[in-house]
Amino acid sequence: MENASARKQRAMRITTLLEEAYPESAGLCSLHAQNDFELLVAARLSAQCTDARVNLVTPALFARYPNPQAFAEADVTEVEQLVRTCGFHHTKAKDLVAMSQQLCARHTGTIPESMEALTALQGVGRKIANLIRGDVFGLPAVVADTHVIRITNLLGLAESRTPANVEAQLRKLLNPATSNDFCHRCVLHGRAVCVARRPQCAACVLCNECMFASPR
């Protein structure tokens, strides 16, 4: 049974291996956004949808509604049409308009920093709030997305499928200064190598740290 100290050491080794495999320090987030509000909107659209699909949809959306004020006055039906291909378009459009109205009413149209204020916005959960806190404000963040949950469970860094539990477990192990980028790199690794149902273990830089590595 691995003790807490050994697990923390392993988390550090895995962090380094991922940094070496995905050395870009900028642009780790694959959602396209010119500013913090656009990132918030793109993150909301990315639920149950690929980032690539979101990136196809957002240019026309941001051209039509360039800021929270414009979104706050938008007709929900029109927003629905623009985000239709992202799935769950009724809910997402309703959330985006309500979220923008709340941003304007509570925060003069700016993006708040605190977890409490972010998660009080309609359609914003801890995953989106963590992304904003990490990428926009440079705060310690753990984005427990589907790739992060799957890979950290494979690696024995987390033992849960529940995002809140995985976030809490990773916060105890990861360096706060690099935890946000660690999660971005897990997403990149989950897309490129540790693909669900067909992991490419022979090409994986983490194979020596993974109890599920298939034999080479």
Ligand code: SF4
């Ligand atoms: S060794 Fe295989 S299962 Fe483990 S993290 Fe790498 S690709 Fe995924």
